[in-house]
Structures are given as structure tokens and as C-alpha cells.
Amino acid sequence: MSVIDEVKLKLDIVQVVSEYVKLQKAGRNYKSVCPFHSEKDPSFFVFPDRQSWHCFGACGTGGDIFSFIMKKEGVDFGQALRLLAAKAGVALIEQTSPKREAESRERESLFEINEAAAAYFHHLLLNTSSAANAMNYITGRGISTDTIKEFQIGYAPEGWDTIKQFLQGKGCPEAELLIAGLLVEGENKKSYDRFRNRLMFPIRNIQGKVTGFGGRALDDSLPKYLNSPQTPVFDKSGSLYGIDRAKTYIRQQDRAVIVEGYMDVLAAHQYGYKNVVASMGTAMSDKQLAILKGLTRNLVLALDADTAGEDAVSRSGEMVDKMLPVPPSFYGWIKYEDAHKAEVKILILPPGKDPDEVIMEDSARWPKIIADAKPMVDFIFESAVAKLNPESARDKSTVVEKLLPLLNEMKDPIRQAHYLERLSRLLKVDEHVLSDTLRKFKATERKRRGAASVKSSSIASPMVASSSPLEQYCLALLFQYPELKVDCKELTSEHFVNTENRELFDKWQLCNNPALLKDNLDVSLLEHLNKLISREFPSVLTENESVRRETMQECVVRLEERRLRNLESQKQELLAIEAAIGGTAGQLAKLEEGLEIPKQLRDIFIKQNNRHRQIKSEG
């Protein structure tokens, strides 16, 4: 038995959860107001039979004791395991390999170096006269001393070896300072301070550890903003500035506001708007989204008026890349919203203003601007139509051409209908004409996609009886053929019931590379991972890419079917109990909201049937 199983066997989820949440009995199960979002009526349930929990309210998510602890304590899987093992009295044999141990020591030591550097830069800003310029700059932007202290803002002086001498004096080897990115190696191998005469922003991960720095030039130096390079602990595209301080508020308010810059975060937090983080000037990455996904599904992206004024949808139907702090493409966002039942809104800033300026001028205006944020699709629609000449038929066709692919991407038929109607009003074109055009477009698309997927006569079907073999089959396939990721974009951690599989899947989403996966994984999961990586597949699959893709798509459908079935049976059970104990009408209504599940299941059957029919006719 694995230590994970042993921990699960020894601990009862009801007991573990009640240490954090006041549970109330509801039939065989327990309920409470959800600890992860704010609500009045309980929609958070614990199921002792399944040893699982689920929030049927705004979170719509659930899991086992591990996921509960990870979410509640804000820790990673390994830390949750240690915490729970201690509770269960299960001894963890640290089967660490020397390599892993060395790596984790290196990471810890880099965190310590960064921490010491941050404290020193901060000390210099507050206490030295050479920092006067830096101090004038930041206070001139309206930032208070309290905020400077809260975010440990610092100053890196003009010299070439200030931080080098300080940290070497504390016994840090030069080699480590180079790895940490605090030093740069010049010609003839001589190293010097990377950050000179800059205002320093320590960047922390969600657990509050300093991973790297952003430094703003105080003179004409370029770049204006200089970041730490990629290090074993710093990955710019996986960082969100302010996340350590914002996480609690994002969860409480069930919304994250994403701005571009450090100063915007400081200003927002200073005025009590603490659910604000910065993407640090990059387009939002999958990694950043994965961090936020654990906290909320409601994202508001702040966009300055200049960018927003530009044509939001380019000729190819994709959103202009310049449109920061977003997006790989508009399709990407629609899919993200669909896959995670998320809502992405766009906040348009007043012309020529950054968020920090808006807040500093009149902080009461900020909540109003947030309230005016538009759902992304509305925003796209309006900006596509804004440049339209209402008298020009040609213009109208162009807009329809641009927007149809987006409509086609929407999975929810109600959402699609809503926007079809909207478009009809905006363009003053009959709705029937538009829906006809969309139908034709769909048909062409289907043909195109059908043709693209190569014919296959036999499918190596993952015919599996119980739940976790299916999960394992899917993961094994994915780990051995990483390119299949495109076929399982719809999968979320909710599709994995088994603790180990779920953690593997989550970690995989972040790194996407078997070698990296190993490095980032808790040792307790290595054996399981190795089993999956070495699993053998039949030659019909190994030799044929299209078979692999079909098989993966089949896996995804089955996992989704199972997820919906589980959800449905939980809901039915709760409804029965609530009815029996005379639950309030409000609670029942809330649970019933979710009963569109049978419809979703029906859609899956239709999809499966179509697929089988298609395969038959092709074969």
C-alpha cells in the first residue's frame, strides 16, 4: 500500500474538514457554508462514503482530503501529504534520490539568498541617503511608507558590487548568486551586480517566498524594467506580482483583477483593493492562469484605453497580440471560459491612465470601473462593430466573418444564442439569416476538421471497468505522447478522482514534459509516475498517430461522462436528503440549478454516437 493510501485509510475526511469548517449533519452526509467562497446558504458537502467533498455553489469543485488541505492551507501536494501523514501517524520514508535532495537544497538556498537580498535592498531604500532619488520617485507616485514596507520595496545602488559584497560577506558563494540572477558574468568571467540604480520589487510566489526581482530604472537606462532571469525558482511567465498578498482576498471576493504593472498593484492594495495582481507586462500564460484557477474563476483584465481602442479582432479572427495583459488568442479565452466555467471580463481604463493613476486620483472610482467591466465576448463584439459603417453591406459581412468563428467556438448553446441575438441587433441583420450562416459555417468547419483527422479502421479502445484504470490509461498515453495535449484541452483536475492521478495531471499541466514532471513531483508519486511512463501500448496505437489521437479523444469523453455521472448521483442523493429533512426552498433551488447535467450527458452520448458512426463509415 502506498503512503497516500495509508493516510487516506487512517484519516476520516469528516474529522479533517471539521477542523477547519463547522459541519452540520445532512442525512449520511455533512454540509456547511463553503470555506472557499462567501455564501449564506450551505452548498459545501462532505461525503463520508466516498471520502470526498464538493461545493455545489460558486466553486463547483471538489476532491478528497488532499485537495481540501492543499486548497485550505495553500500548500502543494507534498506539503499536504506531510501534514496529513503527521496527523495520521504515518511515517514517511523519505525515498529521496541524492539528485532530488540536492535540487531541493538548491531551491531552498536560492529562496534564502533572495530573501536576504530583498531585506537588504529594502533596508537601503529606507535608511540610506543614496536612495533619496528612489524614495522620491516612489513616494511621488503616491505610495505610502506602509505599502513600501508591506511589499518590501527596495533600492539597488549605483555601484557594481553592492549586493555581491553584502551577500558574499554573509557567506553566499558567487556561483549561487549567479544562479539566483543577482549577479551577471561579464567578459573575462568577472561578475557584477545585475541590478544597479534601480527601484527593486521583490517578486514572491503564492507561498510568499521571494523567487526573483523586478527593478525599475531610476535614470534613462534600458530596459526600464529589468527582471531576474529564468532561474530554478523564478519563471516570469509563471509569476503573478502580489499573489501572496492577494490570494486570500481573491478567494473571498471570488474575483481576481489583473493589471500590468508593479505600481498598479501597490496602489490598489494601498487603497484596500487587495484582489489585484500583475501579470508583469506579459500576455497571460497557462501557468499564471493555473495559479488563479485555484482561487477563482472570475477574472477581470485591466486594459488601457489606447489598446482597447484598436481593432480587437484581427483579420484572422484572432485578437491582436498587443492587447495586453492578454491573450494567446481570443479562441484561447473562449475555450478557457468554457472549460472552467470561468468568466473573463475586460476593464477599460480611462484614456491615457494607468490603474495606479486612476486609484490615486480618486480611489472610490476603482470599484465603479470594475463594475463596468464587460464580459470579454461583449467587448469583442462591440469593438468589432464600432468601426463599422452601418450603411455598408460589405462592412457587415466582414464583421460577421470575423465573429462567426468565435460564436462557433462557444459550447453552451444558450450562450451562443444570446450572442447571435446580440449580433443581429448590433448589425441590424435578421437573426435567422445569421443563424443560417452560422449553421453553414459549422458544417464547413466540421468537414474541414473531419478531413484533418486521418481515417482509422480500428480503435484501440480503453475499455475499462472501474474508474482509475481509465484515468491511468489516459495519463500514460498523455505522458508518453505529450503532443496529445491538444486533444485533452477539456480535461481538468476535476476529471481525476484518484489522488495520485489528479496530482500528476495538475503537475503535468504546468510543465508538459516528462523529465520536468519528475523533478517537480513529490517523491511519494514517483513510483506511480514510472509505472505510467513505462506502460506498454499495442502497436496499432504506437505506430499510428491518428489512432492515438482518437483514443485520447475517447478517453476525454469517457472521463467527462464519468464526472457528470458522479456529480449527478451526488446531487440526486442530496436532493433526496434535503427533501426528506425539509431543506429550505432556497437550498433545493440552488441544487436544482445544476440539474442540467442529464442534458450534458445526453450531449456526450450524441457526440459518442456521431464519432462511432463516423468511424464506421470511414472504415
Ligand SMILES: [Zn+2]
Ligand atoms: Zn464554494
